Amino acid sequence: MTDEVIGVGIAGFWHVHAGDYARDATEHPGTRVVAGWDPDPALAAEGASHLGVEVVDSLDALLAHPDVAAITVTTATADHTAVISRAIAAGKHVFTEKLLAPTVDECEALVAQARDTGVALVVSLPRLADPEVMAASALIDAGSLGDVTYARVRMAHDGWLGGWLPERFADPVAAIGGAFADLGCHPAYLVQRFLGARPAHVTASYGRVTAREVEDNAVVVAEYPNGALGVAEASFVTTPGAFAFEVRGTAASLLFGFGREELIAKGGRFGDQWMPVAEAERARRPFELWVDAMRGAADPSDNQRTAIELTRFVVAANAAASTGAAVGLATEGRS
Known part of the structure; x- marks a missing residue:
């Protein structure tokens, strides 16, 4: 093109x-x-x-x-x-x-x-391009946190408290789920970015604060073969809304969004006090990737692989929530 x-x-x-x-x-x-x-x-x-x-x-x-x-x-x-x-x-x-x-x-x-x-086929996974996520990912990949043992990501808004989220999002067939199958995708793929695409298994607890047919509050825990834990949280009933994450390793830890809208680090080369971490440059957003891919100037295959693994994670979480049992996923190396 x-x-x-x-x-x-x-x-x-x-x-x-x-x-x-x-x-x-x-x-x-x-x-x-x-x-x-x-x-x-x-x-x-x-x-x-x-x-x-x-x-x-x-x-x-x-x-x-x-x-x-x-x-x-x-x-x-x-x-x-x-x-x-x-x-x-x-x-x-x-x-x-x-x-x-x-x-x-x-x-x-x-x-x-x-x-x-x-x-060109591209899926909207925008949080992967955020400067704070890019900076955290670079530190993880460089080994600055040591071995990562825990990651938690929360995304929440007040859609069903404020009345702005359409009721069609509560249709379990059309939406294939509730808060986790929609908003929960973001914490899910970020946990996967921080800890690995394939946990050994996941467990899930879904709540229905507003008594709709689908969950409006969700917590999913992913356990990895090395013992690391990832927690992905989503909510349609949180005021004010929230985006926050923490990543903790054997040498250092990162925090973002827990009352402080900047990435901060502590431990290891960062010292004994929480200190700001320089933001990375924003990466190419998914829509920009799509346009470049249509022009033959970008390869969307990484985006596609991430989207496939995201679906694997969400499907497993939904099954775990419905059965009350842990659901296993085939393991592979950290992406």
Whole structure:
């Protein structure tokens, strides 16, 4: 693909991030929003009107639109596999909200289909590019913490207390879960970044503060073969919202967000008092990666592998929560 501006179609207004990705496509100099579609005509009309773009009445029409070369997928999570597969078959590049698909097998099939078809497939995993996460990851990779023995990541907001999170997020079929299958994806993939893609097993406790059918409060514990523990937390019922993490090793520890919106370190070469850590430069965001991949200037395979492992983690957590038992995952080295 050359340097011409790429026309983007919005596939689905189900997810609250549909407008965010449309804004990304509007603000990026290499892309523009052309049209939008949703299987719910009311959502489609509302979303397209808000963006000031054309609305089409079917996914086929969106994929056949002469000015649409790529799509962003923000349908219900349960619909991802069908929508993404049809888009890839039509030769359209795909940027999708997490989760990529409800199962690992479906994720792997979509990645293989995209590779074989030669289209760019990228999943939105934005926290991996945050400066504080980049800095923490670099210190972990350099061995500055010693052997990492514990990582905890929490993401929370007040969506169901403040009434701004749509009720469709409480549909266990469409959303394939609750707080953990949506917001919990971020702490899950960060725990995986800090400790490794494949824990030995996970256990999970899901709570329902608001008595909805799905969980609005979740804690998942991942145990690794070396004994390290990772804790991923998510909540739709926390005021104020929160993003925080801690990573602790045999030599030093890191904290971010526990009342102090900066990365701080203690122990080892950092000394005996908490001290600020210089932020790393922000990495390429997922949408930027997608545009570069469409132009042949980036390889999205690391993003795709991370997305597959994220689905493996979330599926295991959901199973652990429903059964009350630990769920095992095949192990591999730290990513």
